[in-house]
Amino acid sequence: MTKVFVNLPTRDLERAKAFYVALGCEISPPFTDENAACVVWSEDIYFMILRREYFETFTDKPIADPxxxxxxxxxxxxxxxxxxxxxxxxxxxxxxxxxxxxxxxxxxxxxxxxxxxxxxxxxxxxxxxxxxxxxxxxxxxxxxx
Missing domain, CATH: 3.10.180.10 (2,3-Dihydroxybiphenyl 1,2-Dioxygenase, domain 1)
Incomplete structure (x- = not known):
């Protein structure tokens, strides 16, 4: 089965984690640190909430402000x-x-x-x-x- 990982930038990691937990998601501690949080939406769908500065290290393209x-x-x-x-x-x-x-x-x-x-x-x-x-x-x- 294919797993889906959606990477999203954030300016405030703790606020973002609290928001997604309020929606009913769980945070996966093994894949969460000071730069990123793995938000478990379902068995097959995950959000990687990444500090903007960290997100920028994955691409040479500019990161849009959502x-x-x-x-x-x-x-x-x-x-x-x-x-x-x-x-x-x-x-x-x-x-x-x-x-x-x-x-x-x-x-x-x-x-x-x-x-x-x-x-x-x-x-x-x-x-x-x-x-x-x-x-x-x-x-x-x-x-x-």
Whole structure:
């Protein structure tokens, strides 16, 4: 099985760790030190939260400030709209921000959450019908009802 590691820069490692723990993640001590924290999202998904200065050692490219430039947005599916709202509530309480209002497309409900460093996370719920048949099928079914 492929493991996914998402590297994210931070200006405040302790604040970032507290934010992700508030979302329900765990910190992996063997891969955490004064420069980086390994945040366990799931058995197969990890965030490496890296101090900006340390992050810069991995590339010759400039590191964008996620408060000003969106380089990537990572999205996670949830099992219900309520779970989307619940994780947003946790993130907002832990210092995150919601950059735009919720998006409700009928077959899909999504909300975005920026961590305190501005890194963008998306959370969405998609109806089982849309997952199985695609959003056009759901729209066609609703229109013919």
């Amino acid at each position: 408060n000003d430039v969106l380089q990537v947005s990572v999205a996670f599916s949830q099992d219900s709209r309520e779970e989307v709202d619940a994780i947003l509530a946790k993130g907002l309480a832990a210092g995150g921000s919601e950059p735009k209002p919720a998006q409700d497309y009928g077959f899909m409900y999504s909300r975005d959450l920026d961590d305190p460093d501005g890194n963008s996370l998306g959370f969405l719920y998609m109806t089982p019908e849309a997952v199985e048949n695609g959003p056009d099928h759901v729209a066609d079914t609703a229109a013919s009802a």
